Amino acid sequence: MTDQAFVTLATTDSYAKGVMVLGKSLRNHNTSRKLVALIGPHVSETSRAVLHKLYDEVRLVDVLDSGDTAHLALMKRPDLGVTFTKLHCWSLTHYSKCVFMDADTLVLANVDELFDREELSAAPDPGWPDCFNSGVFVFRPSEDTYSKLLQYCTEHGSFDGGDQGVLNSFFRGWATEDIGKHLPFIYNMSSIALYTYLPAFKQYGSNAKVVHFLGKTKPWSYTYDPKKRALKGSVEEASSHPSFLLEWWSIYSSCVVPMLHHEHGDQPF
Amino acid sequence: MTDQAFVTLATTDSYAKGVMVLGKSLRNHNTSRKLVALIGPHVSETSRAVLHKLYDEVRLVDVLDSGDTAHLALMKRPDLGVTFTKLHCWSLTHYSKCVFMDADTLVLANVDELFDREELSAAPDPGWPDCFNSGVFVFRPSEDTYSKLLQYCTEHGSFDGGDQGVLNSFFRGWATEDIGKHLPFIYNMSSIALYTYLPAFKQYGSNAKVVHFLGKTKPWSYTYDPKKRALKGSVEEASSHPSFLLEWWSIYSSCVVPMLHHEHGDQPF
Numbered sequence: 001m002t003d004q005a006f007v008t009l010a011t012t013d014s015y016a017k018g019v020m021v022l023g024k025s026l027r028n029h030n031t032s033r034k035l036v037a038l039i040g041p042h043v044s045e046t047s048r049a050v051l052h053k054l055y056d057e058v059r060l061v062d063v064l065d066s067g068d069t070a071h072l073a074l075m076k077r078p079d080l081g082v083t084f085t086k087l088h089c090w091s092l093t094h095y096s097k098c099v100f101m102d103a104d105t106l107v108l109a110n111v112d113e114l115f116d117r118e119e120l121s122a123a124p125d126p127g128w129p130d131c132f133n134s135g136v137f138v139f140r141p142s143e144d145t146y147s148k149l150l151q152y153c154t155e156h157g158s159f160d161g162g163d164q165g166v167l168n169s170f171f172r173g174w175a176t177e178d179i180g181k182h183l184p185f186i187y188n189m190s191s192i193a194l195y196t197y198l199p200a201f202k203q204y205g206s207n208a209k210v211v212h213f214l215g216k217t218k219p220w221s222y223t224y225d226p227k228k229r230a231l232k233g234s235v236e237e238a239s240s241h242p243s244f245l246l247e248w249w250s251i252y253s254s255c256v257v258p259m260l261h262h263e264h265g266d267q268p269f
Numbered sequence: 270m271t272d273q274a275f276v277t278l279a280t281t282d283s284y285a286k287g288v289m290v291l292g293k294s295l296r297n298h299n300t301s302r303k304l305v306a307l308i309g310p311h312v313s314e315t316s317r318a319v320l321h322k323l324y325d326e327v328r329l330v331d332v333l334d335s336g337d338t339a340h341l342a343l344m345k346r347p348d349l350g351v352t353f354t355k356l357h358c359w360s361l362t363h364y365s366k367c368v369f370m371d372a373d374t375l376v377l378a379n380v381d382e383l384f385d386r387e388e389l390s391a392a393p394d395p396g397w398p399d400c401f402n403s404g405v406f407v408f409r410p411s412e413d414t415y416s417k418l419l420q421y422c423t424e425h426g427s428f429d430g431g432d433q434g435v436l437n438s439f440f441r442g443w444a445t446e447d448i449g450k451h452l453p454f455i456y457n458m459s460s461i462a463l464y465t466y467l468p469a470f471k472q473y474g475s476n477a478k479v480v481h482f483l484g485k486t487k488p489w490s491y492t493y494d495p496k497k498r499a500l501k502g503s504v505e506e507a508s509s510h511p512s513f514l515l516e517w518w519s520i521y522s523s524c525v526v527p528m529l530h531h532e533h534g535d536q537p538f
């Protein structure tokens with residue numbers, strides 16, 4: 001399936017760590033699809049070198065420098081910088097279908113079956129469940145859709161200031177039109193569920209295929225003791241989902257850190 | 270439409286206050302359907318008298334005393350007392366279709382269009398959005414379904430200890446089968462949305478038709494100053510949705526309190 005790809009995004013070296021772990025987790029579960037990382041101009045050479053080893057394609061998305069409609073859009077709405085970068089995934093027209101995944105997601109099982117779904121498929125957002133969460137979604141690259149999205153963005157902005165607001169307004173039929181476009185929550189399981197409906201998490205959480213570390217504290221915000229295989233310091237906030245965090249850190253420390261050292265020399269990254 | 274009804278439930282005098290306000294709010298918005306209140310044996314005579322004025326039918330549901338399958342079920346699972354009482358709504362077979370509403374819901378507009386939906390229609394639960402929230406749902410009374418539900422309950426229990434767990438297990442196709450059975454979130458809008466996705470609440474919250482005060486603190490847990498038309502004391506928890514609470518209290522103080530006084534004499538209820 002060389003015309004289908006998982007696509008993710010990092011505009012900083014921190015988010016690039018997430019992209020590395022995500023890529024490795026997709027490989028570990030033997031995806032048959034291509035892996036594409038979109039990166040912003042501030043991602044370092046070291047990160048880029050590692051990304052090139054984990055991803056089939058690493059694509060620099062320099063919205064400011066692009067000179068196309070995205071540039072014009074950004075001039076009008078400078079607040080939506082990362083959003084425009086994310087929307088860039090629609091311009092990957094050398095793929096017929098893609099699955100976008102946030103840099104703060106982690107794959108726990110093979111999820112290639114997501115490519116059976118149509119644009120725009122996504123899981124509900126806990127919080128306002130008639131919105132989909134834009135951390136994982138199935139889409140079809142298309143220049144036409146891309147330019148319509150950019151235009152929509154510049155004209156209407158985003159009700160939440162990010163891509164999720166824009167995408168929900170643009171694909172506004174999601175909540176009511178086609179149940180096939182509702183990905184099961186286990187394809188984008190956020191730990192918010194733990195605090196708001198713990199019994200459901202206990203009942204269904206073990207089926208999770210993708211965990212999404214949404215919110216302020218990302219896995220790379222913690223520190224990890226590789227010898228003890230434990231998170232250091234206070235992990236209260238995360239105390240009820242340490243296993244997912246440990247899974248992230250296990251991949252990061254065993255696979256990503258050695259690659260970073262190899263590129264960067266022995267200084268800590 | 271005399272064969273269709275809104276159905277609610279109170280097993281205590283506190284929940285009965287919610288039932289009174291809900292009934293009044295349905296009347297205020299000119300519902301053309303019947304109103305049915307299921308009550309437990311501990312609801313006082315005063316409350317019952319007021320409920321009789323607001324509801325077309327007030328039905329005592331004494332599961333312990335019922336001598337039927339519900340009684341047997343309860344003997345096996347005494348932990349699920351209120352749950353069995355709620356499931357009793359399926360036995361209202363003199364109605365062809367009903368909408369169940371929790372006692373802690375408040376109607377902000379006419380919602381008779383809910384009767385266009387089929388069993389089991391409900392809105393997603395924020396928290397674990399592949400579960401429906403059982404605070405508002407469309408159902409068809411049926412002795413057959415009723416006994417199957419009771420049997421299911423006794424055999425499998427409830428993963429959350431309440432009716433929502435049982436109903437989600439029993440109607441397990443809800444998340445994946447028919448988008449028509451997904452009620453828009455504005456028919457069961459819980460204030461949890463405020464804390465978890467405020468921008469969506471700001472964008473869509475003004476369309477709310479039913480607000481659901483789910484969680485520990487119910488509207489009747491606050492105290493209200495009718496002269497100032499304001500809640501007394503600390504309302505931090507509720508500070509971002511005071512308008513819904515005020516709406517509840519406005520109905521309670523202007524309509525329900527006088528009815529309670531009339532039944533009970535001048536002592537505070």
Ligand SMILES: O=c1ccn([C@@H]2O[C@H](COP(=O)(O)OP(=O)(O)O)[C@@H](O)[C@H]2O)c(=O)[nH]1
Pocket residue numbers: 008009010011012015082086101102103104105135213214215216
């Ligand atoms: O400074 C940023 C912020 C976001 N992102 C990308 O945009 C996604 C969405 O942001 P985030 O995951 O932080 O939002 P959340 O899921 O917590 O709402 C990230 O996963 C990254 O892929 C990025 O590259 N740089």
Ligand SMILES: O=c1ccn([C@@H]2O[C@H](COP(=O)(O)OP(=O)(O)O)[C@@H](O)[C@H]2O)c(=O)[nH]1
Pocket residue numbers: 277278279280281284351355370371372373374404482483484485
């Ligand atoms: O002691 C109780 C608890 C619950 N209920 C009924 O069961 C519904 C569900 O309980 P609740 O609303 O407290 O749960 P939540 O919506 O907060 O999860 C209530 O609205 C009432 O109709 C009741 O009558 N007595």
Ligand SMILES: [Mn+2]
Pocket residue numbers: 102103104105135212213214215
């Ligand atoms: Mn994210």
Ligand SMILES: [Mn+2]
Pocket residue numbers: 371372373374404481482483484
């Ligand atoms: Mn409730």
